[in-house]
Amino acid sequence: MTPDIHLSPRLIVPDPDRASAFYQDALGAEQVFRAPPGDDGRPAVVDHRIGAASFRVSPAVRPWGWLSPHDLGGSAVLLEIEVEEPDAVGERMVAQGAEVVVPIEDRPYGKRSGRIRDPFGHLWIITGELCHA
Template sequence: MTNLSDEPAITRLYARLVVSDGPRAIEFYRAALGAEEIERYTDPGGRIVHAMLRLGDAVIAVKDADDADPAPPSLGGSPVIMALDVSDADAVAEAMLRGGATVVYPVADQHYGQRGGRLADPFGHLWMISQTIEELTPREIQERTTDLFTR
């Protein structure tokens, strides 16, 4: 029997919603659901690359669509990316691969202080797996995000 304490622990799960107009979507979720914006990171043109919203005891993320992540209308459906925070991104990715998942973006150290990647499960659902490897302030994340987009 496997000791569960030796397994990678899931530390958080939230939906990441891809939308055609991030600011308008955030306003909609605020008005319709009482959402509170917790954080927002943008590219140099002001497009949202990540915004976190609290809805009661739950959180969701919102981002503007781009070439890598289209909004639902362009696909005829919802391209929701499930973001899963874990204690060991490599181990969870490997377990998903053993179960038939495929790599979209390999697990690697990311500019925003996470080690993670993106996988598609055997049913077509997208999962962003990540673990914290560096504690950064919102300002540091925004500076790194800006640097990444202006290289």
């Protein structure tokens, strides 16, 4: 039997405090820990929780190989979040500076989903139940 395992993706961003504020406002994330600022004034890590899921944001540090999507020329990972109101979440993200990559619409595979690029270059699939208008 596998011991209890917890996976926490860490999103590399230029400004962890700005990213933390975005994820709190746009996704309803709760900040549960913020490391003190380092020599450059940025925290090394800020932990968040959304429901039972958790994730972290950390600053880009080129010598460590911690590169943001902007440093890489795009995101290498898709983050998928299932929410009750995908349209509302997408609208909040865009209002906070994100960009629609694929519009949130009812999809033939039985979900309402779309893709949003956050202001830090990370790609999010926002998904939920089909719209029953």
